[in-house]
Amino acid sequence: MITSDTKATLSFSDGSAPLEMPIYKGSIGPDVIDIRKLYAATGMFTYDPGFMSTAACNSAITYIDGDKGELLYRGYPIEQLAAKGDFLESCYLLLNGELPNLTQKKEFDYLVSRHTMVHEQMQFFFRGFRRDAHPMSVLVGTVGALASFYHDSLDINDPHHREVSAIRLIAKMPTLVAMAYKYSVGQPFVYPKNELSFSANFMRMMFSTPCEDYPVNDVLVRALDRILILHADHEQNASTSTVRLAGSSGANPFACIAAGIACLWGPAHGGANEAALSMLEKIGSVDHIPEFIRQVKDKNSGVKLMGFGHRVYKNYDPRAKLMRETCYEVLAELGLANDPLFKLAMALEKIALEDEYFVTRKLYPNVDFYSGIVQRALGIPTALFTGIFAMARTVGWVAQWKEMISDPEQKIGRPRQLFIGEPVRTVKPIESR
Ligand code: ACO
Numbered sequence: 001m002i003t004s005d006t007k008a009t010l011s012f013s014d015g016s017a018p019l020e021m022p023i024y025k026g027s028i029g030p031d032v033i034d035i036r037k038l039y040a041a042t043g044m045f046t047y048d049p050g051f052m053s054t055a056a057c058n059s060a061i062t063y064i065d066g067d068k069g070e071l072l073y074r075g076y077p078i079e080q081l082a083a084k085g086d087f088l089e090s091c092y093l094l095l096n097g098e099l100p101n102l103t104q105k106k107e108f109d110y111l112v113s114r115h116t117m118v119h120e121q122m123q124f125f126f127r128g129f130r131r132d133a134h135p136m137s138v139l140v141g142t143v144g145a146l147a148s149f150y151h152d153s154l155d156i157n158d159p160h161h162r163e164v165s166a167i168r169l170i171a172k173m174p175t176l177v178a179m180a181y182k183y184s185v186g187q188p189f190v191y192p193k194n195e196l197s198f199s200a201n202f203m204r205m206m207f208s209t210p211c212e213d214y215p216v217n218d219v220l221v222r223a224l225d226r227i228l229i230l231h232a233d234h235e236q237n238a239s240t241s242t243v244r245l246a247g248s249s250g251a252n253p254f255a256c257i258a259a260g261i262a263c264l265w266g267p268a269h270g271g272a273n274e275a276a277l278s279m280l281e282k283i284g285s286v287d288h289i290p291e292f293i294r295q296v297k298d299k300n301s302g303v304k305l306m307g308f309g310h311r312v313y314k315n316y317d318p319r320a321k322l323m324r325e326t327c328y329e330v331l332a333e334l335g336l337a338n339d340p341l342f343k344l345a346m347a348l349e350k351i352a353l354e355d356e357y358f359v360t361r362k363l364y365p366n367v368d369f370y371s372g373i374v375q376r377a378l379g380i381p382t383a384l385f386t387g388i389f390a391m392a393r394t395v396g397w398v399a400q401w402k403e404m405i406s407d408p409e410q411k412i413g414r415p416r417q418l419f420i421g422e423p424v425r426t427v428k429p430i431e432s433r
Helices: 038-042 078-084 087-096 102-113 122-127 135-146 159-185 198-207 218-230 238-247 253-264 272-283 286-297 318-333 340-354 356-360 368-378 382-405
Strands: 002-010 019-025 062-065 070-073
Touching: 019 038, 070 078, 070 087, 070 318, 078 087, 078 218, 078 318, 087 102, 087 198, 087 218, 087 382, 102 159, 102 198, 122 135, 122 159, 135 159, 135 253, 135 382, 159 198, 159 253, 159 382, 198 218, 218 318, 218 368, 218 382, 238 253, 238 382, 253 382, 272 286, 272 340, 272 368, 272 382, 286 340, 286 356, 318 368, 340 356, 340 368, 368 382
Parallel strands: none
Antiparallel strands: 002 019, 062 070
16 A cells, blocks of 8 residues: 555535545555545545445455456456466465465365364254255354354464464365255265365265265366356455454454355345346246346336346456356256257347447346356256355455454444434333323
8 A cells, every 4th residue: 555645635615624635556446545534634424335435445365457357366367367277276375465386285285175074063053954944044054153163263363373264264165065955955964085176075075975976077176166266256345345344343253254154145246146047047038038128127127137237347247258168168068058048148148238228337247147057057056056156255255354354454344324313302201102
């Protein structure tokens, strides 16, 4: 963060003295005006619901250029990371700031694989849920519950404890997500197998049974790995900001990640891939697209084109391009190139990209438009899509949480408000109200 010579001056039409505020420059992206002294100097707050113009922190992890459609993890374009490395390589990068060399990568893979088991007692938490519970509610509960097992890594002021918690969370999430699935279908839980890669191990925990092992298919494993890379971090989105806000009070990392999972569950955020697939199933055929588009444009209908639009990207989401490629690869591998849902998605995308409503609002497909189709082809049930997203995003949440804890400027997050309710009044006795 560099102070620039330029200053911002806030002037008032009522004759109050103007206020000069410093401007900071980042390495790339918009500058920020430091308004921290505004309240002390003027008695006024800023008003910015939805954080449309507010940077809540400084960060060196992930950068998005929404106009260009660019996503960088620690400076590296997502396209290169997805093409040249695996998910754990991106995890190492997000956590440590640099790509690993061969020895570091081997050590990191070993470390993560040795933390994949969850405490044997965790299965009793699962057994308390209804079989038809939504996996996200199971994950909010079980990830929060991890804090009760790992007292030896809860001191957030100890860097070693933070490190251990980070690895535990990244390593145990696939185990918990797969357990949530197995529980929902009434099959026995499958223990992790540490000789497998992160993604192959997850697929095996999902799809093998004690009666039949899961033959690892490299194309499908690579597709899952790509989904994980593309969803690993996305700067200060709603769930990451939730994790930071929860962590700002000093809460332990398991509790913070559980809060992030709760936020991710919403259909405007991580729930969008599930919603996009349901939407495609509901549209049903290419013939119904014009009627559906008509409803989307009608503000009173409440219908949105799920998997389209993004707060930051006002261009094609770079992750959507990669997911589209992966979609082709997976469907070809499984002999599903004529999958009607994929064809429908392509037709819908084409029409939406040419339609004036979407063009003028800069609404492009986001990653979730295609990730649902890929996951469905991999055999992952729709209700688990957001759980897979949570499994991928855990590393981003943890990296951002760690960055926040070691930031000397970190304070408890405490937004202000414009109060529009009743001013002070007196409680009357109940009989005279
Ligand atoms: N379908 C139809 N219209 C849309 C859509 C959409 N998917 N998204 C935005 N619009 C319209 C809005 O109605 C608004 O129109 P108006 O100017 O006529 O009022 C205009 O585009 C601007 O939209 P905002 O809601 O202001 O955009 P915002 O940045 O607040 O919302 C969001 C972004 C929440 C992602 C929105 O585009 C959306 O709901 N999309 C569908 C859900 C989705 O796919 N979410 C996934 C996000 S990516 C992720 O979490 C991995």
